[in-house]
Amino acid sequence: xxxxxxxxxxxxxxxDALMKAIPKARASKLGAVEAYTPYPIHGIDDALGLRRSxxxxxxLVMGILGALTAFGFQYWISAIDYPIITGGKGAGxxxxxxxxxxxxxxxxxxxxAGLGMLFLLNRxxxxxxxxxxxxxxxxITRDRYAxxxxxxxxxxxxxxxxxxxxxxxxxxxxxxxxPDRSPFLTSAFILRVAAGIFGACVVAGIAMFLxxxxxxxxxxxxxxxxxPRLNAQKPSAFFKDGHGMQRPVAGTVAxxxxxxxxxxxxxxxxxxxxxxxxxxxxxxxxxxxINRCEVCHGALGNGMGSLTAAYGGKPANLQxxxxxxxxxxxxxxxxxxxxxxxxxxxxxxxxxxxWAVVHYVRALQRAQxxxxxxxxxxxx
Amino acid sequence: xxxxxxxxxAIPEALIEPSLTVGKVTPGSLDDQVLAFPETKxxxxxxxxxxxxxxxxxxxxxxxxYTFVTGIGAWxxxxxxxxxxxxxxxxxxxxxxxxxxxxxAILFLFRKRWRNAxxxxxxxxxxxxxxxxxxxxxxxxxxxxxxxxxxxxPNQRALWTNFRSPLLWDVFAVNTYFSVSxxxxxxxxxxxxxxxxxxxxxxxxxxxxTALAMGxxxxxxxxxxxxxxxxxxxxxxxxxxxxxxxxxxxDFATSVVPGWHMTIFPPYFVAGAIFAGFAMVVxxxxxVRETMQLKNLITMRHLDVMNKVILAMSCIMGxxxxxxxxxxxYSMNEFLHHGFMNxxxxxxxxxxxxxxxxxxLFPQILWFRKAxxxxxxxxxxxxxxxxxxxxxxxxIIVISLHQDYLPSAWRIYKPTMTDFGILLGTxxxxxxxxxxxxxxxxxxxxxxxxAILPDAQPSHHGDDHHA
Numbered sequence: 001x002x003x004x005x006x007x008x009x010x011x012x013x014x015x016d017a018l019m020k021a022i023p024k025a026r027a028s029k030l031g032a033v034e035a036y037t038p039y040p041i042h043g044i045d046d047a048l049g050l051r052r053s054x055x056x057x058x059x060l061v062m063g064i065l066g067a068l069t070a071f072g073f074q075y076w077i078s079a080i081d082y083p084i085i086t087g088g089k090g091a092g093x094x095x096x097x098x099x100x101x102x103x104x105x106x107x108x109x110x111x112x113a114g115l116g117m118l119f120l121l122n123r124x125x126x127x128x129x130x131x132x133x134x135x136x137x138x139x140i141t142r143d144r145y146a147x148x149x150x151x152x153x154x155x156x157x158x159x160x161x162x163x164x165x166x167x168x169x170x171x172x173x174x175x176x177x178x179p180d181r182s183p184f185l186t187s188a189f190i191l192r193v194a195a196g197i198f199g200a201c202v203v204a205g206i207a208m209f210l211x212x213x214x215x216x217x218x219x220x221x222x223x224x225x226x227x228p229r230l231n232a233q234k235p236s237a238f239f240k241d242g243h244g245m246q247r248p249v250a251g252t253v254a255x256x257x258x259x260x261x262x263x264x265x266x267x268x269x270x271x272x273x274x275x276x277x278x279x280x281x282x283x284x285x286x287x288x289x290i291n292r293c294e295v296c297h298g299a300l301g302n303g304m305g306s307l308t309a310a311y312g313g314k315p316a317n318l319q320x321x322x323x324x325x326x327x328x329x330x331x332x333x334x335x336x337x338x339x340x341x342x343x344x345x346x347x348x349x350x351x352x353x354x355w356a357v358v359h360y361v362r363a364l365q366r367a368q369x370x371x372x373x374x375x376x377x378x379x380x
Numbered sequence: 381x382x383x384x385x386x387x388x389x390a391i392p393e394a395l396i397e398p399s400l401t402v403g404k405v406t407p408g409s410l411d412d413q414v415l416a417f418p419e420t421k422x423x424x425x426x427x428x429x430x431x432x433x434x435x436x437x438x439x440x441x442x443x444x445x446y447t448f449v450t451g452i453g454a455w456x457x458x459x460x461x462x463x464x465x466x467x468x469x470x471x472x473x474x475x476x477x478x479x480x481x482x483x484x485a486i487l488f489l490f491r492k493r494w495r496n497a498x499x500x501x502x503x504x505x506x507x508x509x510x511x512x513x514x515x516x517x518x519x520x521x522x523x524x525x526x527x528x529x530x531x532x533x534p535n536q537r538a539l540w541t542n543f544r545s546p547l548l549w550d551v552f553a554v555n556t557y558f559s560v561s562x563x564x565x566x567x568x569x570x571x572x573x574x575x576x577x578x579x580x581x582x583x584x585x586x587x588x589x590t591a592l593a594m595g596x597x598x599x600x601x602x603x604x605x606x607x608x609x610x611x612x613x614x615x616x617x618x619x620x621x622x623x624x625x626x627x628x629x630x631d632f633a634t635s636v637v638p639g640w641h642m643t644i645f646p647p648y649f650v651a652g653a654i655f656a657g658f659a660m661v662v663x664x665x666x667x668v669r670e671t672m673q674l675k676n677l678i679t680m681r682h683l684d685v686m687n688k689v690i691l692a693m694s695c696i697m698g699x700x701x702x703x704x705x706x707x708x709x710y711s712m713n714e715f716l717h718h719g720f721m722n723x724x725x726x727x728x729x730x731x732x733x734x735x736x737x738x739x740x741l742f743p744q745i746l747w748f749r750k751a752x753x754x755x756x757x758x759x760x761x762x763x764x765x766x767x768x769x770x771x772x773x774x775x776i777i778v779i780s781l782h783q784d785y786l787p788s789a790w791r792i793y794k795p796t797m798t799d800f801g802i803l804l805g806t807x808x809x810x811x812x813x814x815x816x817x818x819x820x821x822x823x824x825x826x827x828x829x830x831a832i833l834p835d836a837q838p839s840h841h842g843d844d845h846h847a
Contacts, residue, residue, distance in 0.1 A: 019838040035600035038407055038575070039831040040607050043838060044600050053608040074543045077532060082540040089544060096544040099627055103552040106616050106623075107559060113616070114563040117609035118570075118594060122602045125594035132597055140598050141575040143407035143830075220449050221525060 005158040006178040007031070007150040009136050010165030015041050018145040021168035022047045025147055028164040031156055036131055036146040058116050059109045066108025070101040130176035151178075265339075271329030275355045285360030288353045292345055301364040313341060318361055319368050331358050400494055400832060402676040407830040410677075414824045415576050417672065418585070422819050425671060433811040440805005443798045444519055452522050456795040461781045465799040466520040468773040469806060471628055472656070473513035474554065475649075475769065476810075477561070478621055479657025480506030484564060485617035488610075494685055496828035497677050500572075501668065502661050503565045504821075508813040509657075510558045512806040517550075519802070546630035553627035557620055564613050567606070570596050571827040625653040632776065639719035639780035642707060648700040652769055655693035655739070659765035662686050662758055664814060668823065677824055680753055687752040690765065694743035697772075701736060719780055727792055728779050731771050738768025 010025075012018040018035060025033045026049070035044055074097040078084075083091035118124045131137055131148070140146050147170065149161040162173045215221060230236050236244040275281045290299075296315040298304040303317035316323060316339075323331070335354045338344040349357065366374070447454045457464045480502035487495040518524045530551045532541040541548050574596040577589035596602070626646035633645035662683065669678045708720035723732035742764045751757040783790045817823070830836055 015836065015838045036598045037600060037603065038598060039571070039827045039836070040603040041600070041838065045604050048600055050601055050604050053605045055605055055608045055612060059612050073532070077540045078543050084542070086542055086544050093544065099546075099549040099623070099630070100543060100552045102619070102623060103549075103556040103627075106619060107556045109616050110560045110563055110613060113609045113612040114567055117567075117605045121605040122599075124596065124602075125591075127590065127595045129595060129597055131599075132595060137597070138578045141571070141578045141596075142411050215525070220451075221523070223451070224523070 005151070005156065005175050006130055007034075007148045007176045008158050008161040008165060009036070009131070009134060009174045009176060010147045010149075010162075010168065010170030011136055011139060011172040011174070012145045012147065012169065013171055015145055017169050018147055019044070019047055021147050021165070021170065024168040025149055025164060028149070028161070030161045030164060031149040031152050034148045034150055036136075036140045036148060038141055038143060038145075041145070053121065055113060055117055055121060058120075059113045062112035062116075063105045063109035066105040067101050069108070070104035071097055074100060130178065134174055134176055136172070136174050148176075265330050265333045265337075268329040268333035269327045271327075271332055273328045273332075273355050273358055275352060275359060277359055281356050281359055282363060284353060285356030285358070285363075288349055288357050289360050292348055293357065296342070300368060301361060302368070315342065319365060324365050324369070328355075328358050328362070331361060399834060400497065400679070400681070401829075402679050405676060405829075405833060407826075407833065407836070410824075410826050410829060410833075411575055411579065413674075414677070414822050414826050415572070415579060417818070417823065418576065418820055419580060419582070423671075426815065426819065430812065430815050433808045433815060436804050436808025437812050438805075438808070440802050440808055443801030443805060444515075447519060447798060447802070448524070452520065454796065454798045456793055456799055458791065458793075460784060460786075460789045460791060461778055461793040463777050463781060464793055465795055465803060466516040467631075468770065468777055469803055470513050470516040471649075471773045471777075472770050473509045473516075473806065473810075474557075474628055475625060475653035475656045476660045477506040477509035477513070477557070477657060478625060478650070478653035479661045480504070480509075481557075481561060481564075481617050481621045482654050482657070483661070484568075485614040486621060488614040489618060493832045494682055496832055497679075497824055498661065498665060498682055498686075499828065500565075500568060500825040501665065501823055502657075503561065503568065504817045505657075505661060505664065505810075505814065506561045507558070507565060508810050508817075509660075510554065510561065511813070512810050514554060514558070515802075515806060515809075546627065546634050549627045550631060553624050557624045560613070560617055560620055564617055567610060567613065568825055568828070569821060570594065571598065571606075572822040572825060574598065575826060576822065621654075622650055625649040632780075637780050637784055638713070638715035639704075639723075639776070642704070644700060644703050644707070648697075648703075651693055651696040651700065652772060655690065655697055656765060656769035658686055658690050658693065659762040659769070662690070662762040663766070666755060666759060668818065672818065672823065674824065677829065683758060684749075684752045687746045687758055687761070690761065691743055691746040694740060694746075694765075698740040701740060715785060718783070722779050722783060723775055726779065726783070728775070728782075732775050732779070735768050735772045735775050738764040739772060742768075 010021065012021060015037070018037070018041070022033065022035065022044070033048060035041070035048060037044070071094070075092060075094065078097075079092035085091065089096065131140070131146075136144065136146055147165060147168070149165065158175050162175065165173055230238060230244040232245040234244045235242050238244075239246060294305055295307050296303070296305040296313065297318055298308070301318035303315045303319075305315065307313060308315060332354055334342065335349065335357060336344060336346045345354070443454075455465065457466070480499075483495050483502040484499045484506075488499075518527050521527055521530075529535075530541070530548070532543075532548075570593055573589050574593040577586060577593050580586050580589060626649065629645040629649035632640040633642060635641060665678055665683065665686075669675055704723075705720055708716045711717075722728065726732075743761050745751045745757060746761060751761075778793050782793050
């Protein structure tokens, strides 16, 4: 009996009796002294000589870690990985991070306090402790106070321990067997747990596959895709002609593209360039010319663009006398309608860009045929 | 008793704290009284109550389903009142939860021992109220199955959440609040569940309680860490009582809507939350006390103290309302002024006055000891506060939004049947959970009450006298 017993429980009816028995049990030096009570008893820590709980320090460390984690996470996202200015605040405006820092601090600290106490300090869950299967446990979690002398070595004398507790005033004494710590470590148990985890993973994987594949396609989840709208290139039952996109009303002109020279080039000769000859207009004209015209007509307007050299085309030499004599309107007409091999640029250049190009062509022509008095204009 | 007699000579009668229980209560009788509920069949009234609350719950579920199928257009929300019942109800329910945290955390730190008998129920109500609250933002996002987008996680859209938005702070605040409340509640339950484990005769119950109690055996070395953890959690939850509703108020206060953009909002919201929460706790506790025969544990003194808290919070609310008016006047800002005049004389003026009456004027009756000792008056006040605090959020949200800076956008807000149906549903959910809790888990923290019973602690003078 003594070699298998683990502890001796002595039951007391009042906390006072328990407290008085503790020094006697400790003085017997038969084993470790532990008390089991239905609720915390004031002063029992000192009586049992328990060390202070290290939980406060653990919570402090984890709380600080929580604050730093939250700050680092928010700062990295808001200032480094995804810097977007909101509300006129700088990317690293840390003041806005404080509420979440506080919340994460509390979260870390709480879980450290709760789970740290249960799992780390109290080593729970543990279902094999002999007290749990003792006769006395009903009283311990109800209204009895137990004092235990627990074996610290092989030579634990349970009979002597029982005598000490009885002398200290215990109303009942119970001898407990050694704790059953084995069931958690059997290979069958580990196998069962592993199989359970594997099964759960398979089920969860199949469930996730179905959920992500089919769930978004069910009503009402698919309503976002099913919104009634007209797709430009697709048929639609909404209009009589079955087209999603309708033709514009006859004579519709896009913004910025009025007036369009649609008659003959001769008729367009009377059009007057509406734009003033300002620095900005010339700059806009130059830009449009470089983008749209230069490739054929050349940077100087002499018809020696890069395409000319490559393909042997013969674009108009705008420096020729014929084109220097053209009224503005005829150049404009050519831009809008194209001429010979030249395509229309009506879609590429807006109304004002076309007239700006006309101005710029005039400037190119004058630059190539400069007179002496032009120098006076150019010299400040 | 020897100790009491010794003290009585030195300390005046009026300063001795009266016993927190009525009649003879011992640890054993406490267990037989409180832990017996889960082992017995509920009475017929319980089934009747459950039928009513489940009906309300299913009506709410039906309307939520209707919302999912038709979209948010099923609600009355429309420009410019984009926030209405959903956010009102969210703020309302989060507020209800605050009483539980205050009772379990702040009153614990203040060593208010009367809290022990009501803490468990109040904490349970916190958790249920937060569950009701989170429903509303979830369904208001329109596609609740994508609500996980609220969390900052690496995703293929290469997007992160905006940490400068109070709405995201809210996500963190409410989630933290729920997790911490749950942890606090569960830790408190562990020793009680251990008691239930050791007294039950049913095999199924024994298995469930064994798992839930994690093998708790009441060792002194465990109690030491446990008490430390409880103290730390109380300290941490105290910060949460103040922070959660402050963060909720930031949703409003950091915007530029007239009537929202005020520095008084965080304390004003926290006080309102505790106010509404205590009212709900009083209503539920009166019912529990009567129907479950717990009069010896939840005494009239408990109700009296809670009514005093309600009265104090009512006075803070009165000050806040006055400050709102003062700010409107003193700011000389015509928008603010217009907003405040809307509360007392606009289309929704009746709601403004209902709020003022229910929250400020009517609770003043609790100055009378007779009112604090009368079921009728305390229930009337508590119901009034519940209605009043709901309408306070209506006033803040709807009145401020329906007429803001752009008169051409002004519009009168009208809730729809769906709005009311979902609100009813959350009340159904809340009381369903309360009813189930009352029959499944210990409604009173027996361990905590045992510790404050007379003679529960060793007499400190005992050793000296006998040494």
